[in-house]
Amino acid sequence: xxxxxxxxxxxxRIIYIILAIAIAFPLxxxxxxxxxxxxxxxxxxxxxxxxPAGSPVxxxxxxxxxxxxxxxxxxxxxxxxxxxxxxxxxLMALWAEGANLITTWxxxxxxxxxxxxxxxxxxxxxxxxxxxxxxxxxxxIRNAWSGVDYIRTxxxxxxxxxxxxKASDIAAVVTFGTGDPGYxxxxxxxxxxxxxxxxxxxxxxxxTPNALAQFNAGNIQGLAxxxxxxxxxxxMHNRIGSAHGNSDAQSFGHMIIIIxxxxxxxxxxxxxxxxxxx
Amino acid sequence: MRRTLPxxxxxxxxxxxxxRDLFNIPEVAEIVNRYLVxxxxxxxxxAVAIGIMNLFKIHFNRISRxxxxxxxxxxxxxxxxxxxxxGFLFDLGHNAPVYNWWYQILPVxxxxxxxxxxxxxxxxxxxxxxxxxxxxxxxxxxxGCLVMLGGVSIGNAMWSGFPEIKVFIMNxxxxxxxxxxxxxxxxxxxxxxxxxxxxxxxGYMAE
Numbered sequence: 001x002x003x004x005x006x007x008x009x010x011x012x013r014i015i016y017i018i019l020a021i022a023i024a025f026p027l028x029x030x031x032x033x034x035x036x037x038x039x040x041x042x043x044x045x046x047x048x049x050x051x052p053a054g055s056p057v058x059x060x061x062x063x064x065x066x067x068x069x070x071x072x073x074x075x076x077x078x079x080x081x082x083x084x085x086x087x088x089x090x091l092m093a094l095w096a097e098g099a100n101l102i103t104t105w106x107x108x109x110x111x112x113x114x115x116x117x118x119x120x121x122x123x124x125x126x127x128x129x130x131x132x133x134x135x136x137x138x139x140x141i142r143n144a145w146s147g148v149d150y151i152r153t154x155x156x157x158x159x160x161x162x163x164x165x166k167a168s169d170i171a172a173v174v175t176f177g178t179g180d181p182g183y184x185x186x187x188x189x190x191x192x193x194x195x196x197x198x199x200x201x202x203x204x205x206x207x208t209p210n211a212l213a214q215f216n217a218g219n220i221q222g223l224a225x226x227x228x229x230x231x232x233x234x235x236m237h238n239r240i241g242s243a244h245g246n247s248d249a250q251s252f253g254h255m256i257i258i259i260x261x262x263x264x265x266x267x268x269x270x271x272x273x274x275x276x277x278x
Numbered sequence: 279m280r281r282t283l284p285x286x287x288x289x290x291x292x293x294x295x296x297x298r299d300l301f302n303i304p305e306v307a308e309i310v311n312r313y314l315v316x317x318x319x320x321x322x323x324x325a326v327a328i329g330i331m332n333l334f335k336i337h338f339n340r341i342s343r344x345x346x347x348x349x350x351x352x353x354x355x356x357x358x359x360x361x362x363x364x365g366f367l368f369d370l371g372h373n374a375p376v377y378n379w380w381y382q383i384l385p386v387x388x389x390x391x392x393x394x395x396x397x398x399x400x401x402x403x404x405x406x407x408x409x410x411x412x413x414x415x416x417x418x419x420x421x422g423c424l425v426m427l428g429g430v431s432i433g434n435a436m437w438s439g440f441p442e443i444k445v446f447i448m449n450x451x452x453x454x455x456x457x458x459x460x461x462x463x464x465x466x467x468x469x470x471x472x473x474x475x476x477x478x479x480x481g482y483m484a485e
Contacts, residue, residue, distance in 0.1 A: 012402050019401050033431035036441040065389035100378050101386070125373060129319035136311045139304075150373045205429075212448055213456035228429050251432035253397060258423050260405040265419075268409050 005276055007267025015260060022256045026248035035247055040215050041232035044200045044222025048078060048172065051198075053086035055171035056164050059106070060186075061091075061098030062130075067178040067204045072105045073230040073243035074202040078174055079121075080109040081237055087171075088160050089121035094133070094181050099126035099150065102176075118158040125150030130181040134189035138167045172198035172221075183211060187219050197221075202229065285477045292475040333358070357384075421447055 001009075051057065059079055063071055082089050091106060093099040103123060115121050127133040127145045136144035141164060142155045155161050163169060167190050175183045183201040190196040198221050203211045205226030215223040224233055227250050230243035271277045291314060298310045337351035361380070368374035372381075410416045427433035428444020473479035 010405070015402050015405060016398050019398060023397070033435050035431045036428075036434035036438075039445070065386040066393035068386065068390050096372075097385070100372065100381050103373070104378065104382060129322050132315045132319040135315045139308050139311055151370060209448065209452050210456055210460075213453045213460070216449060216453050217457075226429070231431075247431045251430040253401075254426045254430045255432055257401045257404050258426060260401065261408045261419065261423065264405050264408065265410055268411075 002271065002274060002276060004267045004270030004274060007263050008271060008277075009267075010260070010263070019253060019256050022252040023249045026252055027245070030245050031248045032244070033248055033251055035228070035231040035235060035244060037235060038225070038228050038232045040212065040223035040225065041229040042236060044202075044224050044229075045078075045081070045233055045236045047198060047200060047222045048081055048087075048174065049085060051085065051087060051171050054088060056088040056090060056169060057082050058090045058092060058170055058173045059102065060173065060175045061093040061102035062095050062182040063101065063176050063178040063204075064095065064097045065101060067176070068101075068105075069242070069246055070204050070226050070230055071176045071178070071202055073241050074224050074233055075102060075105045075176055076109050076241065077230075077233040077237045077239055078202070079106045080113065080239065083109065083113040083115050083120060086120075088164075089115070090160075090164075090170075091121065091123040093126045094130040094185070096126050096128070098176075103150070119160055122155075122158055122160050123150045124155065130185060131189070134181075134185055138190070138193070138195050141166050141169070167195035170196050172196070172200060174200045174202065176202040177207060178204050179207070182207070183214070183220055187214065191219065281480075281483065284483050285480075288474055288482075289477060292471075296475075330358075421451065 048057070059075065059082070061071075061075070079089060079091075091102050093102055110121060113120075117123075124145075133144045142161065147156075148154050149158070173186050173190065173196055175186050177183055183199060183203065186196075186199050191199050199219075200222040201211050201215075201220050202224045203226070205228075208223070208225030208229075211220065211223050211225060214220050224230060227243055227247050231247050234241050234243050268277065294310060294314060298307050334355065337355050339345075340351045341348050341355075361377070364374070364377045364380065365371050368376055371377070404422075408415075408419045408422065410419060424440065425444050425447055427436070428440040428442070428447075433440035433444075470479065474482070
């Protein structure tokens, strides 16, 4: 077998080992490469930042655990920003998994800010059957599902809920998503019918190309996509965290993939010239 | 009756929803949401319950007949029962700290690990598939590599132009393609909706 053919058929185990080392190295020894800011994420941060104090903002975890690396830093930064700006923070989830995840991922920043449950923030938990919930909340947000929060206390008992009766009372929705239902449904069920003008989306990288088209069309008002979006939010909020650390690992992973693509193509052209492949 | 009743239900409920959205009368919308939309919640939860029962039935069968990998079925039923029982036993159900702890150390970690493994498959697939065999393949390869470099910090460190190229590709080429696909899907959905509404499409009745 010629060198070119070998370059075309590198053993998959070698690729895996090199990739694993390349990804693991910066996780143990962070390099701190500069992160390029992403415009849609900057817009998202600014829109949320500019909402007046007292604005009710929904943070919804329409996600599964697989989005942890990209979405947890976004949730930490944006919930912290909202608490800092004295918004009324409402945590919820359209995905069953999301309820536990947003509770766990936001509890650190909530404790740091000393936010009071029922006054500064509330957690209404998992809202089953998202389509029904989104429909019904346009008329009665408190009773769109069970009328209680995640610790089964009636929503009417909390001061934070004063004046929040239906979708049009909500100033903005920040949806963190790994799939459907997600930002598209908030767009269709709330924004398109004029209930809530501001839909902001934090999405995993694979959702970002589709979400970007909606951002460019003005259907969502801000977008943080993948680790790049999360790192941009961290930079803007002066809270350098896991998104920056993981960006190094992602960089090395991408470089290794590109190097292997180049090696494969050199092998392909060499083998083609030598008449080994058609 | 078995064929006519589902068709009538579909047509009537579809027509009510269209009427509600077209005329936007608050009183009508409230009645529709309270009864019709809520019934959707009930039917989906019923479907989940049936799904769980079916899952148990299949895996109990597999265990009793000792089919291949029946040991995994024990694991599945055991895990599902454990989470179900914890959900029922503890105050606060799935929001109970103990439930949440189990959830965080098992499904969350396993989900993360599975998702992380995709990286290795992507690397291997990209190495084998991205070959400059034609002009189209070359365009795909170049745009892919440029977006990859522009989206990570090492690309920005190498040359500040990479993020700008990525933004150009994403905002112009990607957005145009996504809009085209979305438009196609939407028109297809509308056509499918009309077929369901008028009883032309009967696939949902398993015909």
